[in-house]
Amino acid sequence: MTGVVDISLVTVIFLGLLIGGLWIPFAIGITGLVYLLYSGGLASLRALGLVSWGGMNSFTLTAIPLFIFMAELLLRSGLSHQLYRGLAILVRRLPGGLLQTNIAGCALFAAISGSSVVTAAAIGTVAMPRLQERHYDLRMATGSIAAGGTLGILIPPSIAMILYGTFTESSISQLFAAGLIPGVVLTMLFMAYIAAHAMLRPAVAPKEAEALTASIVLRTVGDLLPFTFLIVAVLGAIFLGLATPTEAAALGCSIAIVVCLVWGELNFRLFREALQHSVRVSGVILFIVLAAYIFSYSIGISGLGATLTNALVALQLDRYAFLAVLFIMYAILGCLVDSISMMVITVPLLHPVLVQYGIDTVWFGVILVLLIELGQITPPLGINLFVIQGIWSGPLGQVVLGTVPYYFIILVFLLFLTWWPEIALWLPAQISAR
Numbered sequence: 001m002t003g004v005v006d007i008s009l010v011t012v013i014f015l016g017l018l019i020g021g022l023w024i025p026f027a028i029g030i031t032g033l034v035y036l037l038y039s040g041g042l043a044s045l046r047a048l049g050l051v052s053w054g055g056m057n058s059f060t061l062t063a064i065p066l067f068i069f070m071a072e073l074l075l076r077s078g079l080s081h082q083l084y085r086g087l088a089i090l091v092r093r094l095p096g097g098l099l100q101t102n103i104a105g106c107a108l109f110a111a112i113s114g115s116s117v118v119t120a121a122a123i124g125t126v127a128m129p130r131l132q133e134r135h136y137d138l139r140m141a142t143g144s145i146a147a148g149g150t151l152g153i154l155i156p157p158s159i160a161m162i163l164y165g166t167f168t169e170s171s172i173s174q175l176f177a178a179g180l181i182p183g184v185v186l187t188m189l190f191m192a193y194i195a196a197h198a199m200l201r202p203a204v205a206p207k208e209a210e211a212l213t214a215s216i217v218l219r220t221v222g223d224l225l226p227f228t229f230l231i232v233a234v235l236g237a238i239f240l241g242l243a244t245p246t247e248a249a250a251l252g253c254s255i256a257i258v259v260c261l262v263w264g265e266l267n268f269r270l271f272r273e274a275l276q277h278s279v280r281v282s283g284v285i286l287f288i289v290l291a292a293y294i295f296s297y298s299i300g301i302s303g304l305g306a307t308l309t310n311a312l313v314a315l316q317l318d319r320y321a322f323l324a325v326l327f328i329m330y331a332i333l334g335c336l337v338d339s340i341s342m343m344v345i346t347v348p349l350l351h352p353v354l355v356q357y358g359i360d361t362v363w364f365g366v367i368l369v370l371l372i373e374l375g376q377i378t379p380p381l382g383i384n385l386f387v388i389q390g391i392w393s394g395p396l397g398q399v400v401l402g403t404v405p406y407y408f409i410i411l412v413f414l415l416f417l418t419w420w421p422e423i424a425l426w427l428p429a430q431i432s433a434r
Helices: 002-019 024-040 048-056 063-076 079-090 098-113 116-133 138-153 159-168 172-200 214-239 245-262 268-302 304-314 319-333 339-356 361-376 383-392 396-419 422-432
Strands: none
Touching: 002 024, 024 268, 024 339, 048 268, 063 079, 063 098, 063 116, 063 159, 063 245, 063 268, 079 098, 079 116, 079 214, 098 116, 098 138, 098 172, 098 214, 116 138, 116 383, 138 159, 138 172, 138 361, 138 383, 138 396, 159 172, 159 268, 159 339, 159 361, 172 214, 172 245, 172 361, 172 396, 172 422, 214 245, 268 339, 319 339, 319 361, 319 396, 339 361, 361 396, 361 422, 383 396, 396 422
């Protein structure tokens, strides 16, 4: 009974702070501190400094600002325009035209940025003017970019997977490898839906009439070459075991600077802006992580985590029933809190339960990222919806309606991944066997 009271107390405090308009990191941290005082008194606060320092003094977390900085450099130097232009030529003959370019562009930029928001913003800024100019169906256009942006946290490198690996002590390299094939498959499913829709309703995607010449082919190669080189260098270094994710992120930043100087329009002003924005975004993310460590410490020292684990195990749910409960829980949470907060709140609580059920934490990392993807396009807090609505300056409802088919595609893919976990676990097994 005490466990039920404690869980109810934590839930009421957290939701009360959110409804009161408090910023999410403060809501998480204050909830942790209040529960810490409630369960252990003032003496329980003595270890907070050590816990905070021990959690944040992480070599793995250093990769987050580095990947963000790499993406900011490419975005501000104008290379996202070259990426979109090159991909538009490659996929022009597929049904859907530039709508296919939206998904392909998001997938390729995801392999650089590690962030859903940055991916959606980079491709949306370039794509929306061209889509409006060519009279594409705007519901399809905005929906494809908002949904395609979610690939930014599935296709490696992924900031969400770095955070998940930090809290569960899972291998970041294994998580990156586990996300690669599902990311490619989900990209193909998105593109297949667009192709089918465009064939049934040709008016949503006008045909591109530009003739393909040798000069256009050469320009396409030039547009995509720097991105291909950067992706191969960063992911290759990780998967071949030549560098840790943090070292690969530092290598990626170094290559990105050179690429932006040679192919882009990078100057000192843009470099400074990219650096400033990277610091702000990284500060927000790491502040949430700090609050999560305080929250995790409070539930750990009070024994609430063990109580919750025992309570869930006592229900004697089988593996699939337990996962169904988690899917419903995350679908509801996605409507209330942002993706990173959703992860850092729940993972410390759920990790012991996953161990009790014998669930592979690397596989569940991919499942969790997919569930977070749903949150990115779920009203009222789906951040990708607001990013695209801000770029388009049109009604938010049209963006929401445009993402509905992709929402169900992700749900169906989740079921396939639950039934056949090998889709995610085959590549990590191959890398481990090397």
